[in-house]
Amino acid sequence: MREKQIEQKFVNAVKSAGGLALKFISPGCDGMPDRLVLLPYGKLAFVEVKAQGQKPRPLQEKRKRQLEVLGFSVFCIDGEEQIGGILDEIQSS
Numbered sequence: 001m002r003e004k005q006i007e008q009k010f011v012n013a014v015k016s017a018g019g020l021a022l023k024f025i026s027p028g029c030d031g032m033p034d035r036l037v038l039l040p041y042g043k044l045a046f047v048e049v050k051a052q053g054q055k056p057r058p059l060q061e062k063r064k065r066q067l068e069v070l071g072f073s074v075f076c077i078d079g080e081e082q083i084g085g086i087l088d089e090i091q092s093s
Helices: 003-016 058-067 080-092
Strands: 020-023 034-040 041-049 075-077
Touching: 003 020, 003 034, 003 041, 003 080, 034 080, 041 058, 041 080, 058 075, 075 080
Parallel strands: 041 075
Antiparallel strands: 020 034, 034 041
């Protein structure tokens, strides 16, 4: 499945959960995750979406580690079957 298809399914799932999956663009800071996910009750996470079987680039891995050191959750998904589990994990954090 293509990245765009997975991302759209993810955005729709977040909306169904009562949240927002904002496209995250950070000029001057390449490698940031694709989406900033805001769920009810102050739940927040970053999500990088990849085409099926694809992995994050080294710079994306570096940004993931930087965000995690600051205490943020960062997820990478490459298939629609992962969406429910990631949303559950964000909601339970």
